[in-house]
Amino acid sequence: MRFIQILNNSDRVRVVLLSAAMLFGALGSASAAGLPQIVHARQEHFRMLGRTAKSLRDQFGRSRLNWTAISSDAQRLERLASELPSWFPPGSGQGHGVKTRASAAIWKNPQGFAEAAHVLLVRAQGLTQAAARHDRRALMVNARALGHACGSCHSRFRAHGSWW
Amino acid sequence: MTAARQVRVWDLPTRLAHWSIVSLFAICWWTAKSDHMQWHRLAGYGMLAAVWFRLAWGFWGAETSRFGHFVRGPGATLRYVRKLFARGDDAAATPLGHNPLGALSILAMVGLLLTQTTFGLFAVNVDGFASGPLSRWVSFSTGRRFAHWHAANFDLLLVVVAIHLTAIGVYRWVRKERLVPAMIHGRKTVHGPVQEPYFAPRWRAVVLAAGIILCVALIANLR
Numbered sequence: 001m002r003f004i005q006i007l008n009n010s011d012r013v014r015v016v017l018l019s020a021a022m023l024f025g026a027l028g029s030a031s032a033a034g035l036p037q038i039v040h041a042r043q044e045h046f047r048m049l050g051r052t053a054k055s056l057r058d059q060f061g062r063s064r065l066n067w068t069a070i071s072s073d074a075q076r077l078e079r080l081a082s083e084l085p086s087w088f089p090p091g092s093g094q095g096h097g098v099k100t101r102a103s104a105a106i107w108k109n110p111q112g113f114a115e116a117a118h119v120l121l122v123r124a125q126g127l128t129q130a131a132a133r134h135d136r137r138a139l140m141v142n143a144r145a146l147g148h149a150c151g152s153c154h155s156r157f158r159a160h161g162s163w164w
Numbered sequence: 165m166t167a168a169r170q171v172r173v174w175d176l177p178t179r180l181a182h183w184s185i186v187s188l189f190a191i192c193w194w195t196a197k198s199d200h201m202q203w204h205r206l207a208g209y210g211m212l213a214a215v216w217f218r219l220a221w222g223f224w225g226a227e228t229s230r231f232g233h234f235v236r237g238p239g240a241t242l243r244y245v246r247k248l249f250a251r252g253d254d255a256a257a258t259p260l261g262h263n264p265l266g267a268l269s270i271l272a273m274v275g276l277l278l279t280q281t282t283f284g285l286f287a288v289n290v291d292g293f294a295s296g297p298l299s300r301w302v303s304f305s306t307g308r309r310f311a312h313w314h315a316a317n318f319d320l321l322l323v324v325v326a327i328h329l330t331a332i333g334v335y336r337w338v339r340k341e342r343l344v345p346a347m348i349h350g351r352k353t354v355h356g357p358v359q360e361p362y363f364a365p366r367w368r369a370v371v372l373a374a375g376i377i378l379c380v381a382l383i384a385n386l387r
Contacts, residue, residue, distance in 0.1 A: 046290070051304040053292030058300045061386070147293030154290070155199050 035092060039100045042087040045080060052076045053150075056127075057143065067134050074124070074131040077146070081124040085117045094159060101159040116153040123149045171358055173260055174350040175226040177217070177369035182347055184214040185277065189325070193318075201294035208296075212281040213373075213380045218274060220372050227361035228261030235271065236264040249338070260358055269328050276321045280314065285383065287311040297386050 056073040059065055093102040106113045123146040130138035154160075174182075188211040195204035222231040236244070241264040248265075262270060285296040288307025299307045335341040346352045 047304070050288070050290055050292035050308075054288055054295065054299070054304045054307065055292075057293060057295070061300055143293070147291065150291035150293060151199055151201070158290075 035096060035098050038087075038089060038092050039098050039102075042092070042100075042102070045083070045087055049077065049080045052080070053146070060140065060143070065134075065136060065139075067131065070139065071128070071131040074128040078121070078124040078128045081117070081121040084120065085114060088113070103157050103159045106157045113153075113157055116149070116157065120146070120149045120153065168353050168355050170351045171260065171354050171360060172350055172363070173228055173352045173361065174347060175229070175363045176350070176366070177221055177364075177373075178226060178229045179347060179350055181214055181218040181221060185211065185218065188214060189321075196318075201289065205294070205296070208281060208284045209380050209384050211277065212285075212383075213376050215274060215277045215281060216376045216380070217373055219278070220376065221364075221369070222274075224364065224368060224372065226363045231267075231271075234259070234262035234264070234267045236267060240264055241268070260352065260354065260361060265331065269324065269331065272324045273321075273328065276317060276324060280317050280321060283310050283314040283317060287314045297384050300386070 052073050056070060056077070059070055059073075088102060088106055090107055092098075092100070093104050093106055094100055095104060123142060126142040127139065127146055130142050188207050191207040192204060192211060195201070195207055218229075221229050227233050244264040285298040286302050286307060287310040288295040288299045288302075288304060289311060290308070292304060295307060296310070299310075302310070332343050335343050
């Protein structure tokens with residue numbers, strides 16, 4: 001923990017990228033037998049992400065925000081964002097005999113994907129902090145930034161856009 | 165052969181609604197393809213307003229725009245189709261406003277556009293952030309279902325648009341009727357005695373448009 005604290009921002013990014021690369025290596029390639037389960041689990045994770053983001057966003061229209069629910073959603077989003085890189089072991093994308101919208105670009109450009117995942121995590125952390133401070137304005141700003149992080153990742157690493 | 169003369173057929177509100185729908189359709193298509201959902205949502209509100217207006221103008225608008233004026237039963241439509249490619253110019257086969265086949269096209273188009281915009285109001289994207297203004301009242305999975313129906317209905321719309329454009333081409337090259345300029349300047353060349361249609365006063369279009377814009381703005385703010 002102390003090691004992380006003494007690093008500057010660019011070093012932290014490098015550490016995260018390295019960690020992501022190590023995680024990919026540790027998980028190894030998705031075996032053919034486990035591939036459908038891996039893809040299914042990934043889709044369930046993304047459904048949970050979407051459901052949580054919608055639950056959070058639905059709160060915004062209310063005159064009185066439910067900060068307990070918002071904090072819980074924000075924390076879940078942060079946890080899912082931190083786990084996201086591990087949902088993509090090599091060999092679990094398109095072209096491996098299983099129906100998925102995970103583009104081959106994820107494994108062709110692992111650094112780009114790790115950076116996109118890191119941006120998502122940073123935005124999710126911003127959301128959690130805003131929720132902890134009960135800062136409505138910061139919450140909206142971070143939610144919008146998180147939405148952009150999702151969209152920009154989908155445009156680069158998802159075979160379909162964000163709608164289908 | 166009676167001398168040809170120009171007759172006003174389409175009023176300004178009908179033409180504005182038509183070309184608004186055409187341009188908004190292109191904008192909605194492009195913004196969805198390029199994932200510009202903020203713009204897609206705005207264009208969708210515009211489309212909702214334009215379609216509602218065309219629907220309302222089909223009841224309270226100009227004679228040639230009213231559904232009661234141009235929607236015909238199956239018998240009349242079949243008779244029209246038989247006359248369509250018959251030799252000689254049969255004035256009776258060319259109604260002043262929409263012909264019975266065009267009526268089917270309009271019903272399909274307005275129906276599908278209404279369905280499309282309604283689905284869009286409830287649709288939720290895959291990450292749960294971009295969504296229609298009424299998606300708050302449905303669950304994430306229901307919102308996703310609406311998004312998929314939104315996509316499937318768009319394919320149907322593309323088919324209807326393709327048929328519509330083909331028909332315009334057939335009328336242009338086979339029947340020598342130029343439908344597109346008529347929808348731009350509002351006049352058609354006619355032969356023989358034709359009674360000028362009734363046109364609703366402009367203030368009615370303004371009041372209807374204002375009411376519809378207000379309703380759409382209220383829906384947009386329900387989010």
